[in-house]
Amino acid sequence: xxxASHPEFPELLCLMGAIVxxxxxxxxxxxxxxxxxxxxAGSQDLISxxxxxxxxxxxxxxxxxxxxxxxxxxxxxxxxxxxxYRQFNIPEKHxxxxxxxxxxxxxxxxxxxxxxxxxxRLGVSLDRLMKDDWRNEKWAHKESLTQAVGHAAKxxxxxxxxxxxxxxxxxxxxxxxxxxxxxxxESKMSVL
Numbered sequence: 001x002x003x004a005s006h007p008e009f010p011e012l013l014c015l016m017g018a019i020v021x022x023x024x025x026x027x028x029x030x031x032x033x034x035x036x037x038x039x040x041a042g043s044q045d046l047i048s049x050x051x052x053x054x055x056x057x058x059x060x061x062x063x064x065x066x067x068x069x070x071x072x073x074x075x076x077x078x079x080x081x082x083x084x085y086r087q088f089n090i091p092e093k094h095x096x097x098x099x100x101x102x103x104x105x106x107x108x109x110x111x112x113x114x115x116x117x118x119x120x121r122l123g124v125s126l127d128r129l130m131k132d133d134w135r136n137e138k139w140a141h142k143e144s145l146t147q148a149v150g151h152a153a154k155x156x157x158x159x160x161x162x163x164x165x166x167x168x169x170x171x172x173x174x175x176x177x178x179x180x181x182x183x184x185x186e187s188k189m190s191v192l
Contacts (some may be wrong), residue, residue, distance in 0.1 A: 003061040003141055006148035015122050016152035019111060024118055025158060029106040031192065032070025032176055035081035041099035043191040049180045058134050059150030059161055059177040061143045067150065068178040068189065074100050076165055076173045087135060102192040105160075105176070108184055111153050113163040114174060124149065130166050154179045159187055 006012075019025065034046055045051070049066030056062035057069055071077035077100060085095040112118055119126055124145065134144035143151065153161050160178040178189060 003056075003063060003138075003143050005151075006143040006145055008145065009143065009148040009151060012122065012124075012148050012152040013155055016111070016149070016156045016158070019118065019121050020109070020156045020158060022121075024111075024115075024121060025109045026112050026162075027108050028110045028112075028160070028162065028176070030072070030104075032072065032103045032105055033074045033077035033100055034068075034070055034103060035074070035077040035098045035100045037095075038097055038099050041101060046101055046191050047103060047180065047189050049178070056134075056138050056147070057177070058132075058144075058146050058175075059163075060154070061147045061151070062138060064143075064147070064151065065154050066180050068103075068180060070103055070105070070176050070178065071165065072172070072174045072176070074102075076175070080165065080175065104188070104190050104192050105178065106186075106188045107159045107178070108187050109157065109159045109182075110176075111158050111161050113149075113161060122149070126164070129163065150177060150179075154182060157182055159183055 049068045052067040060067040132144050132146045134146050137144035159182045162174050162176050165175045
């Protein structure tokens with residue numbers, strides 16, 4: 001599926017390049033959680049990013065690049081998965097069973113979108129990112145703002161984006177979108 005680039009993509013690419021060059025990325029190590037249907041709970045499926053490449057997500061447009069989405073806690077991963085089903089008006093009972101698995105990650109180049117300085121340098125407010133209606137843009141075959149940010153990060157060699165979730169009641173809970181094709185030799189991602 002061909003997707004029209006977001007009009008701000010060229011500027012975002014330039015600003016993301018400056019963020020990387022000026023070393024405003026962070027290292028991050030920890031466990032992330034994924035809640036998926038049993039059909040996709042195999043170890044390779046969990047960390048391939050092939051599904052998101054095909055269908056897209058908040059940080060990557062359909063047909064663009066592989067992205068593995070994970071949450072900092074199992075409850076948030078479940079909320080994120082159920083939100084996907086609700087988007088299509090599928091009752092939660094039909095989403096079951098969900099399999100929750102943990103992924104151990106060690107990343108050396110993460111853009112932390114929970115950091116106000118990063119927002120300032122990127123020229124995009126957290127509020128604007130959180131309100132981005134990426135699903136509607138997807139149906140219109142357009143790259144959304146958040147997908148353009150993810151696209152810029154991927155093009156600049158960033159390994160992942162860390163961002164707050166609209167579905168979290170706890171501010172410390174975050175989602176991480178990992179770009180497997182950008183993993184450096186010292187970085188890792190494995191299913192626990």
